[in-house]
Amino acid sequence: MNGDFLFKQVYDYVLNRIELNEWKEDDKLPSIRNLAADMKVHRLTVLKAYQLLKQENRIYAKDKSGYFVQSSDNSKYDNQDIPMISAYVQKNHLSEIHKVPVSYQFSQALIDPNLLPNRYISDYVKKVFDLYPKVLSTYSTVQGDEELRQSLSGYFNRQYKMFTNPDHLLITTGSQQAIHLIAQAFVKARDTILLERPSYSSAIDMFRAIGANIITVDIHPYGYDLEQIEHLMKKHKPRLFYLNPTFHNPTGYTVPPAQRKQLVQLAEQYRCLLIEDDAYSDIYFDEEPPTPIYTYDTSGMVIYIKSFCKYISPGLRIAVMMNGHESVRKSLFTVKSLADNGSPLLNQKIFLHYFSSSRLQQHVEKLRIALQIRKEIMEKELSAANWQWTSPNGGLNLWVQLPDHLSTEDLLTKAIDQSISFVPGQICDPLKQPSSWLRLSYSFANEEQISKGIRKFINLVQRDGSHASEA
Missing domain, CATH: 1.10.10.10 (Winged helix-like DNA-binding domain superfamily/Winged helix DNA-binding domain)
Known part of the structure; x- marks a missing residue:
């Protein structure tokens, strides 16, 4: 083995x-x-x-x-009949699924563009050019626009009592770049790292491309088995633990506050960086989630990634990394300078003026209601099938388990033929083992598409399941 x-x-x-x-x-x-x-x-x-x-x-x-x-x-090369399926089998890249146009889009954890503040952002674009007439003639600093970092620092201090300052922040071109920079800065071939199982597929791909030795940590509706984590840290001395503890992608689970504090203690004890990826915490439904793991960090062992792409403007690609340890930040600044020498200044200025406006809070409140409605519609339709899932309190996805005898990888091919897409669980598994789990995103399709698409999908699965039983 x-x-x-x-x-x-x-x-x-x-x-x-x-x-x-x-x-x-x-x-x-x-x-x-x-x-x-x-x-x-x-x-x-x-x-x-x-x-x-x-x-x-x-x-x-x-x-x-x-x-x-x-x-x-x-x-x-000997390609299969469907290029997308061939690429998926060979690479396990989520992007290969997204390339296929379908009528019922349940694979993309993106928000329906009709729910985003497109008109308001276009107004802010005009204001930005008036305020900064030379914005297209100027590079940003590697660390990111100082005015934006000042604004975000104030936001985090007010929102989470983080007691951070602008020097602790690094602006990145989306959270995916942040993960890539971390991998480049702190991991080399054969270094051991910890990843949740399941986990964000792009993070899996990036750490695998580096040649990291990946050890998995199971995530459950109640969080983690901390004894398992301590055992793994003690035995393997991992460089880092990449985790997505709030409305986790793909499961939707949220790690409770007590475990967050203990994770920081373990990280300090075993000198293991915690990479906290936070893309969904603002998309909650009934009550706010726990404060980030970063709020418990006093020794610079947590690198916090906050993405604003999902619910403000995916096109601006604004995310931020935070860390309180100067040597950690210097390493990240170096790889950022090699990557692009700083994220586009225009994008940062547009984001800054919308982020600091009263419009934003109104937008986010309406967005939470719209997404909760779509989630409930999807769950209502799914209730007609004998499938299992834990209803999340926020985020964009449902993590659904089909009957054990069904292969979600084979099912994907048939679903694409019916113009339906989803994410097979194997893509989200660092070990790439066959799985009866799949991820359905309720954020991109509208209410009518969700109702029709899920009913159509259930019929497809039940038909496929009956054929498998007969065989």
Whole structure:
């Protein structure tokens, strides 16, 4: 089992470097000896990975010269009938599912553009050009616009009593970039990290691309098993623990306050960074969620990521990272400067003036009501099926379990044929094991689409299930 795991790590590492275009066509790959030494595996493990990649036409060998990256000519690959399904099976990239246009969109954890403040933001765009006539002629600083950082610092101090200051903040181009910067700054190949199981699929992909050794922590409706976490931290000495504790993606679970405080204590004791990804805490329905884990941090062991993309303007791509330790921040500033030398200043100024307006609070309150209605419609339709889920108190997703004998991966192909999309549970699993779970997002489709689409989906699943039983 361990040998298979190491082989898959080497295979995934090489394939991801090729797919990210870090190793380009006809580039020579590291020698078997060197890659085995770098990844601390046996040379036969690397040879096995190279041979499989060669069989799949991803690399080729030259006699006495080594291995090289194969041409990306699609004619060299054996594609399945549906390109999206082929890409999904090979890469497990969520983006491959999103590329397929469907009538009933339940895979995208995005908010229906009709629910976003498009008209108001366009008004603020005009104001920004009046206030900052040279905004298009100026770069932002690497850390982010000082005026925006000052405003956000005040917001966090008022909202969560964080006692942060503008120097603790780094503006990023969305939370996905923030995760990527953290991976680049603090993780190298074969470093051990902890990920929730299930977890945010893009984070899984990013840490796997780095070549990290991923250890999983189960998340439940009640939170975590802290004894499990302490055991893993003590045994494996992980570099970091990436977690999404508030209206978790994909499950919707929320970690209780007592566990949040204990997590910080464990992180301090075992010197493990906690990466708190907070994209959904403002999208609550009945009552506000617990304050972030970051509020318990006194030693700089928590990096807090707050994204505003989902519910204000996905097009602006504004997120912020916070940390109280100077050396941690310096590492992040360095990789940010290498990535883009600072997020676009225009986007930051537009966001700043809308974020500080009275319009925003009115928008968010209405948005919560609209999303709660859509969630309840989806749950009402799902109640006709004998499926299991825990109703979330916020966020954008339902994490639904189908009968065990059904494969959600096979079901995806049939659902796409019916113009329905969802996220199979395997995509959200760091271990990529077959799963009867799936994620349904209620935020992008409107009320009528949810009702019709879920009824159609239930019929599809029940029909598929009866055929499987007969077989």
